[in-house]
Amino acid sequence: MTATPARPEDLSARIAAALRDAIVQGRLIVDQRLPSEAELSEQFGVSRPTVREALKRLAAQSLIRTQRGASGGAFVNRLSFQEAQAQQITTSTLLLSMNAISFETACEARFALERACAPLSAQRRQAPHLEAMQTEIARQSDPALSDEAFCASDVAFHRALVDGAGNPVLSYQLAGAVEAMQPLMNMITFTARSRERIVALHRDIADAVASKDGPGAGDGLLALEAETLRLGRDVFAERERNKR
Template identity: 65%
Template sequence: MKNHVSPPSLSATIADAIRSDIVDGRLLVGDRLPSETELADQHGVSRATVREALKRLAAQSLIRTERGAFGGAFVNHLSYEEARAQQVTTSTLLLGMNAIGFQVACEARYALERSCTSLAAERRTDALLDAMRKEIEIQSAPGLTDEAFCASDVAFHRALVDCAGNEVLSYHLAGSVEAMQPLMNMITFTARSRAEIIDLHRSIVADLEKRDAVSVDRALAKLEAYTITLGQSVLKARATR
């Protein structure tokens, strides 16, 4: 029988130790870690092992390294962009690898997105409304590929989320919206279905302008229902193929 619980390697152990130093605040943003040689001495391992540990942390954007004299590994300031990129990667993989039902993923995504409607109606800016209108223009263009349509759809919804004027909210929602893109890309959008979606997008923008949160919410509910319908028809077509 396979054990499958292999003892953590030295590099993993060291990485965990440094990680908790950072997470628990013993190392602060901008602090410099000891040099690789010093870390190797401290932990009684070779420099190669320390380097593997540091690469693990770098992969999580916990540290950044600089070369040269007075270079080294520094506790990284995690920007919204980096955090979002990581979250999107993780969420996308989770959806892709776990055979999540399209309906379940869709339900979650729209539930989350609807959580920002009242704030968005309250705080929407003209700049963001314009951005949304621009995306609607793109979506209306004839000859647009399905993938480009999806990409613009994501951009539209990201702008909608940004209307809530809360960076933390935008960060969380970016993960759920963008992670859906691969699933959405499986759908073929007919001219008919595109028109339907664009109509809903138009009404969302209009309702936001009027600061009518209830109507925005209703439109999103319709969009969810319609998207699930589209997804199911695709799955049905697959099954009978």
């Protein structure tokens, strides 16, 4: 019985994983030039097109960058938290869409994470964060605002609150919670919610942050979580009634 030869895409994935591990473990450092395609081809015992595909995988993850010219090649990239946020959001969205995560579970996780930011945001927020929250509250108060625009404004409000904590690690970690989970919740609850109630809760949270009242901001998020859970229960109950 003979083993099935590995497909080129499998080999490229393995090579990409090996190079990614070397970057993560510090064996390949920021701005270091990777071996050439020919050298990597010899090192891993594969064709150059397979190596090229592995490098494309790493570039897609922003782990390496390529430069042309005599001094060109592939170099280890300096990945910033801001650049990585898009990947975090995409991964979170895929996880939520591909797995049976209940509305309650997503809601619990999303608000528990954001409440961790509330006291820090109340102490560290800067004028632009406060202005952003007030701007979004004003937008949300416009009765002519579409549901899609209200959802986008909702996300922007919470991003301003999270970013007000002044901690790039928290902002990165919560990017998926806010920008993946929040639209999911809005998509489920928008038919049942009262915009006036949501705006009032947002205003309470923003006022607490402006007053450097961390516990007050946390209480506002607790009230918003309770309202979101109530809306979710109402929507699902209505769906069940319509099935009968």
